[in-house]
Amino acid sequence: MEYLYYLANTSLTLRVVDFLRGETQLPVKFMTVIHQIDGWIVKVKMSEYLTPHQHGDFRAFMYELGIPYEPDIRIQMALWALETGQSPLSVMRRYQVAVVSHGSPNREDIETFRTQFVRGLGYCPEALA
Template sequence: MDYLYFLANASLTLRVVEYLHSMPHLPFQFITVIHQIEGWVVKVKMNHPLTPQQDGDFRAFMSELGIPYEPDIRVQMALWSLETGQSVVDVMRRYQVAVVSHGSPDRSNIEAFRQQFTMGLGYCPETLA
């Protein structure tokens, strides 16, 4: 079972990571975080289907932070490639997407990306707030 959402900024993306860490009973397999100019794409893949209650609760949480996302073909292929085990670097080169994190939810990857991107620009865009 997959959940794919578009979030407006890094703070919301970090809230998803924190939520997954605080809910050890959720059987997530991996989380993928992709940064785009206009926001963040977050995919959470579960090991097995959630109960209807868990599914509803998780969808409600995710819908508070973002909107369900229908990716274009480039992002679809990047997500599929990551899921089939291709390296993050190869996927980023091939599909020209910024894969910030893939695997276990990792706050430090998102924070490091935000810091490096902001340092390079000299200011903090709204999507990195």
């Protein structure tokens, strides 16, 4: 089972990370976070099917934070490449996407990316709030 959502800003993305790290009942296989100039793409893949109740609860949580995302072919290929074991760096080069995190839900990767991006710009865009 996998879930793919678009989130508007960093704070919402961090809420997903915190939820997944605190929710021990969900069999999270990996989480992928890609930054786009106007928001974030978050893919959560489970290692096994969720019960209907777990599925409904998780979808409800994600709907509160974002919207389901239909990726274009470039993002589809980047997500597939990451899932098949290619390194985030090679995926970023090949598909021109900003892979912020891939693997266990990781708050530090996202916060570090935001800090460096904002430092480089000199201001904080809305999507990085």
